[in-house]
Amino acid sequence: MRVTARAPAKVNMHLGVGPLRADGFHELRTVYLAVSLFDTVTVGPGEGLAVSVTGEGAGGDVPTDRRNLVWQAAELLAASAGMPADATIAVAKAIPAAAGLAGGSADAAATLVALDLLWGTRAAPGDLAGIAAQLGSDVPFSLLGGVALGRGRGEQVSPVLARRPTHWVLGIADEGLSTPAVYRELDRLREAGRVPDGAELPSTEGVIAALRNGSPAALAAALSNDLQAPAFSLRPELRRALRAATDAGASAALVSGSGPTVAALVEDEEAAVRVAAVLAGAGVFRTVRAVQGPVAGARVVA
Numbered sequence: 082m083r084v085t086a087r088a089p090a091k092v093n094m095h096l097g098v099g100p101l102r103a104d105g106f107h108e109l110r111t112v113y114l115a116v117s118l119f120d121t122v123t124v125g126p127g128e129g130l131a132v133s134v135t136g137e138g139a140g141g142d143v144p145t146d147r148r149n150l151v152w153q154a155a156e157l158l159a160a161s162a163g164m165p166a167d168a169t170i171a172v173a174k175a176i177p178a179a180a181g182l183a184g185g186s187a188d189a190a191a192t193l194v195a196l197d198l199l200w201g202t203r204a205a206p207g208d209l210a211g212i213a214a215q216l217g218s219d220v221p222f223s224l225l226g227g228v229a230l231g232r233g234r235g236e237q238v239s240p241v242l243a244r245r246p247t248h249w250v251l252g253i254a255d256e257g258l259s260t261p262a263v264y265r266e267l268d269r270l271r272e273a274g275r276v277p278d279g280a281e282l283p284s285t286e287g288v289i290a291a292l293r294n295g296s297p298a299a300l301a302a303a304l305s306n307d308l309q310a311p312a313f314s315l316r317p318e319l320r321r322a323l324r325a326a327t328d329a330g331a332s333a334a335l336v337s338g339s340g341p342t343v344a345a346l347v348e349d350e351e352a353a354v355r356v357a358a359v360l361a362g363a364g365v366f367r368t369v370r371a372v373q374g375p376v377a378g379a380r381v382v383a
């Protein structure tokens with residue numbers, strides 16, 4: 082028996098980063114959007130764990146041992162069910178690694194729902210969400226999907242209403258950015274007084290109201306990301322990439338999460354195709370993808 086599940090990439094339409102907490106994490110307020118770029122995970126019987134990776138990041142950035150989040154997901158689910166962690170886990174990646182799109186989190190979420198069925202653990206949704214939160218800040222959202230407000234370090238998620246689908250073009254760079262390095266750069270810029278100190282978290286209300294009203298113009302005006310300044314600082318060419326997206330006709334563009342992916346908001350599906358074609362021809366990005374969201378979170382598909 083084999084079980085296949087898929088889970089989406091995310092874009093942060095709002096990412097407010099508070100001060101560094103005593104536990105080493107920053108307090109966040111974020112509005113997540115699940116978009117139509119999916120990784121697929123197929124699990125089957127095995128003795129112990131064996132992980133394989135194909136597609137984006139295979140043979141490079143993405144480990145196949147216990148450093149892979151899918152391995153850790155399997156171990157935690159098995160431990161919580163009091164059973165041995167026996168499975169083969171094949172990860173087919175379309176979401177680039179270290180791109181600010183929560184690819185590893187998507188894989189972990191897909192693994193949880195797939196193994197839950199394969200092993201018959203029948204974990205309650207709340208149990209899976211608890212395991213997800215232990216795995217990483219973005220994993221609970223990868224399970225939930227849709228649009229959600231994230232609190233804490235992003236792991237406390239609650240659904241948000243979106244009246245209409247939104248369309249985006251993702252510009253993906255050649256080389257990833259390490260999330261911890263981007264947070265460290267933010268702390269450094271704050272200490273140097275070069276960006277606001279984050280003592281007051283910016284309100285998420287602008288983005289949430291724009292989604293509720295289905296207003297693309299208001300959404301374009303409300304997009305914001307506190308990690309954009311440190312991402313620019315580490316990757317100065319990202320400024321040009323953002324400008325290329327708005328020059329190509331996007332309503333607005335921002336760095337997704339810790340970057341370096343650029344998420345460009347466009348009017349509709351036709352604009353997405355047009356802007357994607359211009360950006361692909363501009364040679365600023367390695368890969369350009371037209372996506373839409375919200376889409377569902379991690380789901381068994383076969």
Ligand code: ATP
Pocket residue numbers: 138142143144148149150151172177178179180181182183184185186188189219257258260338339340
């Ligand atoms: P986020 O947006 O949640 O900060 P990200 O999209 O920038 O994350 P990921 O693709 O999730 O980054 O992975 C970051 C690092 O995690 C990779 O460089 C890799 O070393 C490690 N990793 C562990 N498991 C995975 C996985 N299944 N897929 C990709 N990377 C993984």
